[in-house]
Amino acid sequence: MSLKKSSPIVVEVDDLNVSFGKKRVVKNVSLTVNSGEIIGVFGISGAGKTTMIRVITCQLKKKYWTGTVKVTNLSAARNKNQSKILGNIGYVPQLEELNLYYDFKPYANIDTFASTYGMDVKKAKDIAENLFTILDIPKDTWSKKLKKMSGGEKKRVSMALGLIHQPAILFLDEPTTGVDAYKRYSILTYLKKLNVQLGTTMFIISHDMECSLVCDKAAIMREGKLLEFGKPADLIASLPSNGVIASFTIEDLNKKKIEEIKDFSPVRNIIRAGNDVIEVLMDNYDENISDLVQHIMNAGIKITSMTKDIATFRRYFQIRIQDEEEKERRNIDHLSESNDMNN
Numbered sequence: 001m002s003l004k005k006s007s008p009i010v011v012e013v014d015d016l017n018v019s020f021g022k023k024r025v026v027k028n029v030s031l032t033v034n035s036g037e038i039i040g041v042f043g044i045s046g047a048g049k050t051t052m053i054r055v056i057t058c059q060l061k062k063k064y065w066t067g068t069v070k071v072t073n074l075s076a077a078r079n080k081n082q083s084k085i086l087g088n089i090g091y092v093p094q095l096e097e098l099n100l101y102y103d104f105k106p107y108a109n110i111d112t113f114a115s116t117y118g119m120d121v122k123k124a125k126d127i128a129e130n131l132f133t134i135l136d137i138p139k140d141t142w143s144k145k146l147k148k149m150s151g152g153e154k155k156r157v158s159m160a161l162g163l164i165h166q167p168a169i170l171f172l173d174e175p176t177t178g179v180d181a182y183k184r185y186s187i188l189t190y191l192k193k194l195n196v197q198l199g200t201t202m203f204i205i206s207h208d209m210e211c212s213l214v215c216d217k218a219a220i221m222r223e224g225k226l227l228e229f230g231k232p233a234d235l236i237a238s239l240p241s242n243g244v245i246a247s248f249t250i251e252d253l254n255k256k257k258i259e260e261i262k263d264f265s266p267v268r269n270i271i272r273a274g275n276d277v278i279e280v281l282m283d284n285y286d287e288n289i290s291d292l293v294q295h296i297m298n299a300g301i302k303i304t305s306m307t308k309d310i311a312t313f314r315r316y317f318q319i320r321i322q323d324e325e326e327k328e329r330r331n332i333d334h335l336s337e338s339n340d341m342n343n
Helices: 049-056 079-088 106-115 121-134 151-163 181-198 209-214 232-237 255-262 285-298 313-342
Strands: 009-020 023-034 038-042 065-071 089-092 169-173 201-206 217-222 225-230 244-250 267-272 277-282 303-310
Touching: 009 049, 023 049, 023 201, 023 217, 038 049, 038 181, 038 209, 049 065, 049 201, 049 217, 079 089, 089 151, 106 121, 106 151, 121 151, 121 181, 151 169, 151 181, 181 201, 181 209, 201 209, 209 313, 217 232, 217 313, 225 232, 225 313, 232 313, 244 285, 255 267, 255 277, 255 285, 267 313, 277 285, 285 303
Parallel strands: 023 225, 038 201, 038 217, 089 169, 169 201
Antiparallel strands: 009 023, 009 065, 217 225, 244 277, 244 303, 267 277
């Protein structure tokens, strides 16, 4: 009987701190990424996700950071390793115009990009044709100027450029931002397809929680801290009742009614999901749902509809951020009370 070998670690970050002057923008971040995984890095602007990626991709000088960062088993702190690391990674920017020449045809873009890696022209063309095929870029567009291609086709050519030198790791900056829902899911489908067929490890840096649908693991960052790092399904299951939500439509919903519902002791979180809709997470859903409904009715609150749902990753993210904000408020209040007592 043979044991399945675990995938090798391709990115290792241990106790990473990044500071610019007295401002610390990344705080004690540690994570490991295995070969072939898709990692989603999520957080609002200023969360520290881009700064962390800048360290991993050797864009930030060592004087600004401390800790251990290894990429494809090479230390990012050593200057002599940085060119090797850069050769092992690819990058797809948020805006295609940053890495595409719109007046060139796809092949000309490939030739130009491949030349920066000193690649053989024929080999680069062969790789490009394989990538274009995987990405379903119509063959009759390969000889068109990029400016005549659709937005989705340009995005896919941009992905191909990021992979032309066959990197071990591909970084994608906001790959779904600014596109409609259909194109968003199309892009995510192609990323998963590339990941499966090529085995490329991917980092998706995004505000778009829908990207979690194709991620093996998700990192949630806030104000420089890594709050969570794990499988999206496992994170959702860590919520009360394994993420089961009671969704209520309430007549004339207002803050007072929400506070009255919160008075039911098993309730842990209430999210306002619309003008008249709330989502309630509570302990022991099956045991307590009937009592919760009775509690709401006893308070004179009219329920017009109710459904049982499972929390999405977007909802998990929102709850996790809110919990962190509430914890900070409590700490500030506690500190203020302590100062008052000492004065």
